[in-house]
Amino acid sequence: MIDFSRGRKVKFYYNDKVIEAYEGESVLAALYAIGYRVFSYSPDGERPRGAFCMIGKCSSCLSMVNGVPNTRICIEPVREGLRVYSQKGFPEVPKVEEVVEAETIVLKPDVLVIGGGPAGLQASLTLAEYGLKVVLVDEHFKLGGQLVKQTHRFFGAKKFYGGIRGFNIASKLSREVMDNENIEVFLRAYAYGIFKNGYVGVAVRGEKPLNLLVRPKAIVAGVGASEKMIMFENNDLPGVMGAGGAQTLMNEYGIKPGERALVIGAGNVGLIIAYQLLQAGVKVHGIAEIMPKIGGWFVHAAKVRRYGVKIYTRHTITKAIGRDRVEKAEIAMVDEHFQPIPGSEKVFDTDLVLLAVGLQPNYAFFSQAGAVMKYIPELGGLVPLRTKYLETSVENLYVAGDASGIEEATTAFIEGEIAALSIAIKLGAGNNKTIKKREELLDYLWNEYRKSPVVMRACQGKLKATVSEEEMEKIRRGELDGI
Amino acid sequence: MGFKETGIITYEELVEKQLIPPKERLEKGPIAIAECPEEIPCNICVNACPFHAIKMDKIYEIPRIDPEKCIGCGVCVPQCPGLAIFVIDLSKPDKAYITLPYEFLPAPKKGDKVTLLNRAGEPIGEGIIVKAWQYDKTWAVTIEVPKEKWFEVRSIWIQRK
Numbered sequence: 001m002i003d004f005s006r007g008r009k010v011k012f013y014y015n016d017k018v019i020e021a022y023e024g025e026s027v028l029a030a031l032y033a034i035g036y037r038v039f040s041y042s043p044d045g046e047r048p049r050g051a052f053c054m055i056g057k058c059s060s061c062l063s064m065v066n067g068v069p070n071t072r073i074c075i076e077p078v079r080e081g082l083r084v085y086s087q088k089g090f091p092e093v094p095k096v097e098e099v100v101e102a103e104t105i106v107l108k109p110d111v112l113v114i115g116g117g118p119a120g121l122q123a124s125l126t127l128a129e130y131g132l133k134v135v136l137v138d139e140h141f142k143l144g145g146q147l148v149k150q151t152h153r154f155f156g157a158k159k160f161y162g163g164i165r166g167f168n169i170a171s172k173l174s175r176e177v178m179d180n181e182n183i184e185v186f187l188r189a190y191a192y193g194i195f196k197n198g199y200v201g202v203a204v205r206g207e208k209p210l211n212l213l214v215r216p217k218a219i220v221a222g223v224g225a226s227e228k229m230i231m232f233e234n235n236d237l238p239g240v241m242g243a244g245g246a247q248t249l250m251n252e253y254g255i256k257p258g259e260r261a262l263v264i265g266a267g268n269v270g271l272i273i274a275y276q277l278l279q280a281g282v283k284v285h286g287i288a289e290i291m292p293k294i295g296g297w298f299v300h301a302a303k304v305r306r307y308g309v310k311i312y313t314r315h316t317i318t319k320a321i322g323r324d325r326v327e328k329a330e331i332a333m334v335d336e337h338f339q340p341i342p343g344s345e346k347v348f349d350t351d352l353v354l355l356a357v358g359l360q361p362n363y364a365f366f367s368q369a370g371a372v373m374k375y376i377p378e379l380g381g382l383v384p385l386r387t388k389y390l391e392t393s394v395e396n397l398y399v400a401g402d403a404s405g406i407e408e409a410t411t412a413f414i415e416g417e418i419a420a421l422s423i424a425i426k427l428g429a430g431n432n433k434t435i436k437k438r439e440e441l442l443d444y445l446w447n448e449y450r451k452s453p454v455v456m457r458a459c460q461g462k463l464k465a466t467v468s469e470e471e472m473e474k475i476r477r478g479e480l481d482g483i
Numbered sequence: 484m485g486f487k488e489t490g491i492i493t494y495e496e497l498v499e500k501q502l503i504p505p506k507e508r509l510e511k512g513p514i515a516i517a518e519c520p521e522e523i524p525c526n527i528c529v530n531a532c533p534f535h536a537i538k539m540d541k542i543y544e545i546p547r548i549d550p551e552k553c554i555g556c557g558v559c560v561p562q563c564p565g566l567a568i569f570v571i572d573l574s575k576p577d578k579a580y581i582t583l584p585y586e587f588l589p590a591p592k593k594g595d596k597v598t599l600l601n602r603a604g605e606p607i608g609e610g611i612i613v614k615a616w617q618y619d620k621t622w623a624v625t626i627e628v629p630k631e632k633w634f635e636v637r638s639i640w641i642q643r644k
Contacts, residue, residue, distance in 0.1 A: 153564040153621075278587070293488055294487055299523070299564075299566065302567065305491055306604050454543075
C-alpha cells in the first residue's frame with residue numbers, strides 16, 4: 001500500500017552506543033527497528049515498559065534527550081549526534097548550564113489552530129481561504145495527526161476525501177497548509193494553556209526552543225484523542241501496545257511490530273489493525289471482543305475473516321505472560337456481567353498484544369481553559385459542551401474532531417470546517433454565502449452522515465454535548481450548569 | 484448467529500438484504516455483487532461506476548446495483564473502501580469467474596495458481612488467475628474457479644515461492 005522512501009542516514013547515541021537511523025524517523029522507531037523493546041521502567045525501577053501509544057501521549061518512552069529528562073522519544077526526530085539515555089526510576093534534574101534559554105515571541109494571528117490532524121488541517125485551510133491569518137501548532141514533528149497511518153481508502157463522500165487513502169490525504173492537506181501564506185506552522189509545539197488576556201502559551205522544542213505567546217481572536221482546538229488502556233495482569237509488559245502504536249511502526253516507518261499478534265477489541269480500529277498486520281506479514285491469532293457482537297463495520301470484519309482471522313466475541317484478555325516482554329497471552333470467555341468464566345481460557349503464543357479498546361478525547365486544554373465539561377460515555381469520556389457551531393463555553397474557543405467526542409476522520413474534517421466558517425462569520429470575514437455553506441454542512445452532518453445507524457451511538461453522544469446558543473449564554477453567565 | 488456475530492455473511496442474509504442479483508441475470512454474464520449489508524456512510528461505489536448502475540439516495544443507504552445497467556466491468560471492485568464488491572460471471576459452462584479485491588504480496592499475475600479461500604479463510608480448492616489489474620495499489624484479480632464454488636470463494640493466497 002505504501003512506498004517507503006528512507007531518508008538520509010544519520011547516527012545518534014543511545015546509552016552511548018552508536019545507532020544508525022534514517023532521517024524522518026522518531027528515535028523510538030529507529031530503536032524498535034533494530035530490536036529494542038524496553039524503553040522505560042516503572043517508577044520503582046522494577047518493571048520494564050515497552051512502547052505503547054507512539055504519538056506522544058503516554059509515558060512509556062520517557063528518556064533523557066540531550067540532557068533533557070522525561071522526553072518522549074516517540075515524537076523526537078532522530079538527528080546526527082543526538083544523545084539519548086534510557087531512564088530508570090525518577091530522572092535527575094538537569095544541570096543548569098546545559099539549559100538553553102528559550103526565546104519568547106509574541107504572535108497575534110486571527111486564529112490559533114491547535115492540532116494538525118484532520119480537524120485542524122481542514123480548519124486552517126478554510127480560515128486561510130477567508131484571508132484570516134492562522135497560526136497552526138502541533139506537538140509532533142510532522143503534520144497529519146493520525147491520518148498518516150491510515151492505509152485504507154476513506155469511506156464517505158468525495159468532498160471529504162472519500163476514496164483516498166488516509167496517508168495520502170495527510171500529505172495533500174499538509175502540503176496545502178505549508179504552501180499557504182496565510183498559515184504559519186509550528187511543529188514540535190505544545191500548547192500548554194490559556195492565560196491572562198487570552199494569551200496561549202506554546203512551547204516549541206528543538207535546538208532553538210521558543211516560548212510562543214499567541215494572542216488570537218479565536219482558537220480551534222482539534223487536539224485529538226488518546227488510546228484507552230484496560231486492566232489485566234501484566235498489562236504493562238513490553239509487547240502490550242496500543243493498536244495505533246503498531247500502526248505508527250508499520251505504516252509510518254515500515255517496521256514490523258512483531259511476529260504473532262493478538263488483537264483486543266473488534267471495533268473498527270481493531271479490525272483494521274488486524275488487516276494491516278496481515279499485510280505486514282504478521283500472524284494474527286485472533287481478535288477478542290468482550291461484547292456479543294462485532295462493534296466495527298461488517299465490511300472490515302469480513303476483510304480479516306476471509307484471511308482466517310478468528311473473532312472471539314464475548315471474550316476478553318485475562319493476562320499477558322512473559323518475563324521482560326510478552327511471550328504468551330490468555331483470553332477467556334465472559335459471562336453476562338463481563339466476568340471471565342473459569343475453564344474457558346485460551347492461551348496463545350504471541351509477542352504482541354494490541355489494544356483497540358477505544359479512544360478518549362484529550363480534554364486537558366479545555367479543562368485548563370475553564371470550559372464547562374461533560375462526561376459522555378458515547379463520546380469516549382470528558383468533552384467540552386459546545387453549540388452546534390462548535391464554540392465552547394469559553395468564548396471564541398472552538399472544538400473539532402475527536403477532541404469533541406470520538407467519531408470518524410470524515411466528521412473531523414466537517415467539524416473543522418464548521419468551526420472555521422463560524423469563526424469567519426464571527427470575525428466579519430464571511431458573507432451570506434458563508435452562512436449558507438455552514439448551514440449546508442450542518443445539514444449534511446446531522447441529517448445525513450450521522451443518520452447512518454452504524455454511527456448512531458456517537459451521534460447520540462454528540463447530541464448530548466451540544467447545547468443551543470441561548471443555553472450556552474446562560475451557562476456562561478452561570479445561570480445553567482449545562483451538565 | 485448473524486453476520487455481526489460471525490463476520491461472515493450467508494447467502495440467505497444477502498438475499499434478505501436484496502444484494503444478490505436475480506438468477507437469470509447471474510447466468511447471463513458478469514455482474515457486481517456488493518456484500519455491503521450495513522447502512523454505513525459511504526457512497527464511493529456510486530461515483531466509481533461509469534455506467535451509473537449503483538444507486539443510493541442518502542449516503543448511508545445500502546448500495547443498489549441495477550442488474551440491467553451493470554456490465555460487470557469490475558471498476559468498482561478495487562475502489563470500494565470496504566473491499567466488499569465482487570464480480571461474478573456464471574455465463575461459461577464449467578467454470579465460474581470471480582473478480583475480487585487483493586492487497587497483499589506477492590503481486591498477482593495472470594497464470595498464477597492460487598489457493599481459494601472461503602469467507603472464513605478456509606482453503607477450499609485451487610484456482611488460476613486469468614486477469615489482474617490495479618487501481619491505486621489495490622488489485623482487481625479475476626480467478627477461474629470450479630463453477631459450484633462461485634458463492635463460497637471470497638479470497639485467495641497466491642502460491643508462489
